[in-house]
Amino acid sequence: MLYISTRGKGEGVSASQAVLSSLAGDGGLYVPKVIPTFSYSRIQSMQHKPYEEQAYQVIAPYLQDMGEKDLKESLARAYRPGKFSDPNIAPLKKAKENLFVLELWHGPTAAFKDMALQLLPHLMNSAKKKEGEKRQSLILVATSGDTGKAALEGFKDVEKTRVLVFFPEDGVSELQKRQMVSQKGDNVRVIGVKGNFDDAQKGVKKIFSDPSLGGIMEQAGYMFSSANSINWGRLMPQMVYYFTAYAQLLRQGAIRDGETFNVVVPTGNFGNILAGYYARKMGLPIHRLICASNANRVLADFINTGKYDIRRDFIKTMSPSMDILVSSNLERLLYDISEQDAEEVSDWMSSLQRKRHYQIGGDMLKKIQRTFYGGCADEEDTRKAIRELFAKTGYLMDPHTAVGYHVYQDYVKDCGNERCTVLLSTASPFKFPASVMKALKPDGIFCRKDEFALLKELRNESKQEIPLNLLSLEERQVLHDQTCSPDNMGEMVRELLVDNNE
Numbered sequence: 001m002l003y004i005s006t007r008g009k010g011e012g013v014s015a016s017q018a019v020l021s022s023l024a025g026d027g028g029l030y031v032p033k034v035i036p037t038f039s040y041s042r043i044q045s046m047q048h049k050p051y052e053e054q055a056y057q058v059i060a061p062y063l064q065d066m067g068e069k070d071l072k073e074s075l076a077r078a079y080r081p082g083k084f085s086d087p088n089i090a091p092l093k094k095a096k097e098n099l100f101v102l103e104l105w106h107g108p109t110a111a112f113k114d115m116a117l118q119l120l121p122h123l124m125n126s127a128k129k130k131e132g133e134k135r136q137s138l139i140l141v142a143t144s145g146d147t148g149k150a151a152l153e154g155f156k157d158v159e160k161t162r163v164l165v166f167f168p169e170d171g172v173s174e175l176q177k178r179q180m181v182s183q184k185g186d187n188v189r190v191i192g193v194k195g196n197f198d199d200a201q202k203g204v205k206k207i208f209s210d211p212s213l214g215g216i217m218e219q220a221g222y223m224f225s226s227a228n229s230i231n232w233g234r235l236m237p238q239m240v241y242y243f244t245a246y247a248q249l250l251r252q253g254a255i256r257d258g259e260t261f262n263v264v265v266p267t268g269n270f271g272n273i274l275a276g277y278y279a280r281k282m283g284l285p286i287h288r289l290i291c292a293s294n295a296n297r298v299l300a301d302f303i304n305t306g307k308y309d310i311r312r313d314f315i316k317t318m319s320p321s322m323d324i325l326v327s328s329n330l331e332r333l334l335y336d337i338s339e340q341d342a343e344e345v346s347d348w349m350s351s352l353q354r355k356r357h358y359q360i361g362g363d364m365l366k367k368i369q370r371t372f373y374g375g376c377a378d379e380e381d382t383r384k385a386i387r388e389l390f391a392k393t394g395y396l397m398d399p400h401t402a403v404g405y406h407v408y409q410d411y412v413k414d415c416g417n418e419r420c421t422v423l424l425s426t427a428s429p430f431k432f433p434a435s436v437m438k439a440l441k442p443d444g445i446f447c448r449k450d451e452f453a454l455l456k457e458l459r460n461e462s463k464q465e466i467p468l469n470l471l472s473l474e475e476r477q478v479l480h481d482q483t484c485s486p487d488n489m490g491e492m493v494r495e496l497l498v499d500n501n502e
């Protein structure tokens with residue numbers, strides 16, 4: 001199994017090399033040359049297997065160079081009992097007729113990033129072993145809120161690895177921030193960036209391609225890696241739960257053999273939903289992938305018009321992990337839909353960089369629309385979704401999931417409701433207590449209360465338990481208080497490498 005760059009330059013690399021280097025040398029993203037496919041009977045036979053084994057089945061064909069033993073051990077460590085608070089890892093719950101919610105937030109940080117970031121460090125270590133790589137890893141993370149903490153939890157105290165997280169200082173919730181700045185571990189550093197997520201992501205990409213930093217890093221005995229979803233190693237573990245969702249639909253008798261289903265995905269950087277696209281290509285009977293954007297509706301507009309246009313204001317919403325204008329992983333979709341036309345992909349990407357927009361052709365757009373439905377929810381839509389589903393069914397959603405629920409309702413209005421649909425729930429409602437309380441009680445006065453007080457109010461209001469990792473947060477000390485401007489991110493890396501060398 002070879003991996004190639006979406007921009008078409010350079011040789012194919014092995015899976016291990018793709019996982020270690022994150023970004024291809026020409027600035028493109030690594031993709032497998034061919035997507036493996038499963039027969040329906042193979043997919044069907046997965047339904048009674050535990051999560052770990054389903055994960056092995058899905059991931060192994062992508063990691064042929066890694067070896068069965070290494071992958072099985074990595075999976076056992078990532079998903080071992082106790083890491084996730086639910087024995088199903090990603091349990092599927094019925095919300096109402098024909099709508100099921102796949103809860104992806106039972107891991108250590110209460111958001112779906114754990115699904116991949118509990119596994120990625122082990123995959124990287126196996127890859128290093130495989131490649132005879134002796135250098136230490138410097139994991140650079142730009143986070144819109146949840147990746148940072150999930151990467152810190154996944155990589156803390158992993159040997160020969162350091163983690164540097166950049167988060168938009170005023171772009172994350174109070175709880176998200178406390179989760180990150182209280183992180184323990186000898187190998188971690190967390191820095192607030194005076195800018196938004198796009199600034200932080202751009203800064204990290206720049207660091208990756210800065211030759212002078214490359215030299216310093218080489219001298220210090222380090223190599224850069226990324227824990228963002230530009231890294232192929234993030235996407236494989238995310239394909240798994242699309243299969244486990246289907247397995248649970250079958251087990252629960254919600255769907256008949258061979259019947260197709262829809263999946264709604266609250267989307268930001270297009271990583272989660274892209275994993276669903278690959279799962280569909282592998283043979284999983286997904287009918288439509290419903291792409292749900294918040295008020296930063298670049299993706300929804302793109303799916304509806306074929307025009308990707310970031311000449312607009314960046315809006316701070318109550319679903320901060322989706323506050324993104326430049327969705328990196330869309331590049332991988334374009335590459336696949338254009339039948340691996342690297343030249344065209346390069347043109348679109350350079351147009352995006354120079355002119356801040358690009359337009360795909362009509363045939364491409366039709367192909368995308370056959371698989372994807374795009375919709376969006378503004379802030380009021382999101383609040384209303386939380387309030388109404390809770391009032392009707394008792395099911396409580398976080399704001400990201402609620403964006404998905406709103407778009408699901410639009411989809412049903414447009415396309416009907418004869419098919420079973422799975423809504424991916426990407427965070428625990430308790431991770432965003434201020435927004436959720438405000439949604440449940442529009443007339444309540446919460447502005448003077450901090451999020452820790454609201455956490456407890458939400459518990460009382462919903463009569464549901466606060467995840468333990470969030471409950472203990474209030475007592476945690478702030479250990480990281482450094483900030484920098486987007487232009488200074490490279491300097492921060494330099495400092496860390498030089499400090500470390502002394």
Ligand SMILES: *Cc1c(COP(=O)(O)O)cnc(C)c1O
Pocket residue numbers: 111112113146147229266267268269270271272273321322400426427
């Ligand atoms: C990261 C994140 C998303 C967006 O996922 P992408 O893979 O970037 O599309 C949605 N919801 C939550 C809670 C997240 O943390």
